[in-house]
Amino acid sequence: MGTTPHPDTLLIAYVRGELAEGDRMTVAAHLAACAECTRALEDFQRILQDLESSLPRPPEVHWGAYRAELREKLEARRQRAGGWQWLRRPVPVALSAVAAGALLILGLQTWMYRPAVNGDLALLEETVVASRFDLLRQYAVIERLDLWEDLDVVRRLDELSPRRKG
Amino acid sequence: MELSDEALCQRVANGDKPAFDLLVGRYQERAHRLAWSILRDAEEARDLSQEAFIRLYQSAGSFGGRARFSTWFYRILVNLCLDHRRKHRWWRRVIGPARSEDESESPLLERLPAPAEDPLEELGRGRVMSQLWAAVEGLSHQQRAALLLQVQEGLRTAEIAQVLKCSEATVRVHLHRALTTLRRTLGGT
Numbered sequence: 001m002g003t004t005p006h007p008d009t010l011l012i013a014y015v016r017g018e019l020a021e022g023d024r025m026t027v028a029a030h031l032a033a034c035a036e037c038t039r040a041l042e043d044f045q046r047i048l049q050d051l052e053s054s055l056p057r058p059p060e061v062h063w064g065a066y067r068a069e070l071r072e073k074l075e076a077r078r079q080r081a082g083g084w085q086w087l088r089r090p091v092p093v094a095l096s097a098v099a100a101g102a103l104l105i106l107g108l109q110t111w112m113y114r115p116a117v118n119g120d121l122a123l124l125e126e127t128v129v130a131s132r133f134d135l136l137r138q139y140a141v142i143e144r145l146d147l148w149e150d151l152d153v154v155r156r157l158d159e160l161s162p163r164r165k166g
Numbered sequence: 167m168e169l170s171d172e173a174l175c176q177r178v179a180n181g182d183k184p185a186f187d188l189l190v191g192r193y194q195e196r197a198h199r200l201a202w203s204i205l206r207d208a209e210e211a212r213d214l215s216q217e218a219f220i221r222l223y224q225s226a227g228s229f230g231g232r233a234r235f236s237t238w239f240y241r242i243l244v245n246l247c248l249d250h251r252r253k254h255r256w257w258r259r260v261i262g263p264a265r266s267e268d269e270s271e272s273p274l275l276e277r278l279p280a281p282a283e284d285p286l287e288e289l290g291r292g293r294v295m296s297q298l299w300a301a302v303e304g305l306s307h308q309q310r311a312a313l314l315l316q317v318q319e320g321l322r323t324a325e326i327a328q329v330l331k332c333s334e335a336t337v338r339v340h341l342h343r344a345l346t347t348l349r350r351t352l353g354g355t
């Protein structure tokens with residue numbers, strides 16, 4: 001064929017009657033003038049017929065056993081899926097679990113190894129001092145005596161008589 | 167009235183087990199035959215065709231009904247088989263093509279349909295067919311899958327394209343290359 005290219009990849013579709021009308025006409029026109037493509041087409045047709053008429057037989061299968069085995073596999077898969085259902089949504093669940101774990105570890109580490117801050121020291125001081133002062137009970141007396149700084153005096157507050165107040 | 171494959175698949179999506187059994191009954195032979203044709207191993211064909219039915223059961227809800235059920239199901243099956251072959255390619259190269267016991271004992275010539283008339287003529291023809299199918303085994307995975315879907319399952323080019331997840335033009339190229347190889351094997355030019 002002089003001018004038109006060989007329609008190689010259209011030949012099988014042509015044989016099987018799958019081409020649209022335009023393509024079919026083009027291939028038919030080409031075949032009418034191209035002995036090479038006509039030979040190829042005849043060979044392809046023959047090979048396809050040979051293949052269709054000589055399909056190898058697969059090994060024999062006992063279909064009842066096949067279906068029973070399939071049912072077992074399906075059941076096993078269903079049970080496995082049920083036990084680990086939360087893993088079947090892997091990305092969101094795994095991400096959430098990792099994020100929650102990381103936050104928990106971070107929080108624990110921060111709490112355990114946090115540096116002592118002024119606020120905490122003040123709180124500790126306050127607790128110790130308060131336990132020694134019996135502050136709540138004697139607060140009115142202390143306030144009036146203005147003895148906050150003198151621990152020795154404060155320690156003896158219990159010995160003060162209420163009548164001597166003021 | 168017999169329910170269509172598509173209607174049965176819809177029922178499977180709603181958890182209807184008898185519908186699943188019906189679909190298995192309709193497709194078990196085709197599925198096993200196609201898997202075996204691609205893999206040429208009885209055990210693998212059995213395993214992977216069953217796996218395809220399990221995937222069908224699990225993902226019946228995703229069958230949109232835009233394609234035929236058979237096309238959708240073949241897609242699951244062929245993908246499983248081709249993935250399997252890709253994964254085990256290096257191993258096959260080391261130990262050679264896998265052959266189950268029944269296959270090694272009966273060569274391809276014996277597995278072809280029994281001769282019909284003149285025994286001598288049929289013997290010669292059987293040898294040619296055996297040579298032809300041996301050449302089919304030597305094709306690339308995609309070429310062989312495309313060819314088998316056409317000659318064995320009778321799928322059209324558009325359907326093969328859906329199964330193999332490629333364009334129709336690509337399927338035509340696969341088929342043309344496959345047949346050109348087979349033609350050359352048989353002594354054509």
